[in-house]
Amino acid sequence: MTRGPIALSLFWRTFILLALLLAGGIFAWVQTLRALEFEPRAVQAAQEIASLVNLSRAALRYSDPIDRVAVVKTMSDQEAIKVLPREPGDTWEPFAVDRFTRRVGNELRSRLDQYSILARSVNGQPGLWVGFTIENDPYWLQAEPTRIQTLTPGTWFVWVGIALGATLLGSVAIARLINRPLQELSFAASRIREGEFDSRLDEDTMTHEIRQVNMGFNRMARELAKIEEDRAVMLAGISHDLRTPLARLRLEAEMSVDDEEARRNMASDIDQLDAIIDKFMDYARPGETRLEPVALAALVEREIAALREPAEIRIESKLAIDLMVLADETELGRVFGNLFENARRYARDADTGIARVEVGYTREGPWVVVSVRDHGPGVPPARLSQLTTPFYRGDTARTAATGAGLGLAIVDKSMQRMGGTLELGNAVDGGLVARLRLRRVP
Structure with missing residues (x-):
């Protein structure tokens, strides 16, 4: 290596x-x-x-x-x-x-x-x-x-030693003076990345170039804050504006369509549209998270029980009852829900039509690495890095995909919000493995 x-x-x-x-x-x-x-x-x-x-x-x-x-x-x-x-x-x-x-x-x-x-x-x-x-x-x-x-x-040694000492002190002072504006810029940029748009840099500094950079950064922060505000307003109206006509369509299908199979297919399509709207909402929601101790085993069991089609997937959890991680409970539930839904869609057995999933964990110092492994066909290694790209669907050999292509992208984004990481790979004997690295609560 x-x-x-x-x-x-x-x-x-x-x-x-x-x-x-x-x-x-x-x-x-x-x-x-x-x-x-x-x-x-x-x-x-x-x-x-x-x-x-x-x-x-x-x-x-x-x-x-x-x-x-x-x-x-x-x-x-x-x-x-x-x-x-x-x-x-x-x-x-x-x-x-x-x-x-x-x-x-x-x-x-x-x-x-x-x-x-x-x-x-x-x-x-x-x-x-x-x-x-x-x-x-x-x-x-x-x-x-x-x-x-x-x-x-x-005598020469004393003179040179004094000169070198003064040189080191002067170098520290000059380097700190040069580096301070860039440190402030880096800190402000990290806050912007975390969704805090109220960072402001000094626009009255004596250095012309630094002043221009700070003014440009502050202007960018104001524009991003406005965009974030507009997005929040837009997200607040999406649910009502899109789900209301979907509800009317479902009601009209139930009342007006006599053919049972056609009515069932229309209801399935409406459910799929509703699920796609949920995916878009999850991916586009603001990045604010509240980290707190979460009982991992109980959360996973709750997400297993909330699956839409429990007959199509079987999940075996091997998590310890007392395992606690530092995470946002809502975000972490969304992570496991998307991973289970991804396995239900893409990892079902060709003979039984059932997807088998195993959830395990290991401790690595201050971290807990949770593995979610299915027994499907896996993904070609060259395409593993593309699975977290929004709207990308994996190899069509896994299934005839009907989702929005946002499930794993949502998982990756949620893990980043909580300070963790997502790693995707193929198991030795087949199947996709998602490794979630979360901070462990002592």
Whole structure:
């Protein structure tokens, strides 16, 4: 079984895209700033070290031998700089180990002289060591290595972390701001779908496009409310306007037609017209439902007893007495009545003329799945999805259909009103199975 792609809500999609965009911008700026600050920092570090060396050289050059010791001691105490004689046996490690230190070394040599030595350690003592000469006497100047260090990874991490945190907060705020009008539109549309036409959206919003959409939606809601009102008025008059002449026809047939068979056929046709009117009324009635706990077994027994032609159908119910579902009792009764009538019409045995129906159930978590299975010829799999289409009749091999083609369409629509689902399929050993998924009452 293949699964479709995971669908993200608009909020999360907007948030992720904004976060990626802003995070990419932050990293691009970090790389740009590192590249731009590389050269100035290297030059500044070289200038600072060169100034220390030149000042130290001048202080020692113009001091007499007796005062040189005091000058060196003062420099060491106040500036953390040591000046030591350079011995021929000193061992040292080169200072240049990466691109930045090589650039600092080149800049220092250009500001001092070509014979200057830069080292990261001398005789095993780490530090920033600069070798220079005063009147042909070699010296070492030891300074703190922090004077020429670049920004540490920890500093970059703190800066980038703060920027990313601000980016995420900003993305949440922007995504929520963008998504709010669409959430309101989605909620209002869901209420319209449920038959509540009093939803109104803000027509004074600052965004021109959203304002136009909201105005169009409100106009559509008003038109739908008017159509619903007109439909209610029309449905109220259908029963009287159509059933009154049918009643007169039945009375005239009983009084004026002498032939018993003709009178019986006319009465059957009138009953069929009356049943078709009931189907149209059921399908076109408003979608308001009142969900409450319903005793399923008692409701099914009541619908079995109300069948018009009980001699043509036999129904075996295997429902538990205490089984309760959350549904509209009238709608659910209409569902089972249409399923039983559909089986009576289309699933009768060719030899006995009787339709056999079995009603069972299973529990699936918070749901109850009720199965209504007949033992008729079934329906070709390619046509199962069309059975709930209004005015569609199944394969003519099942029967010579005389209904309006609305029975299963009414069942499907009623199940949707109650928050359930209808699934149609063929049983393994023949016959049509209708599976009704209803919410179970704990």
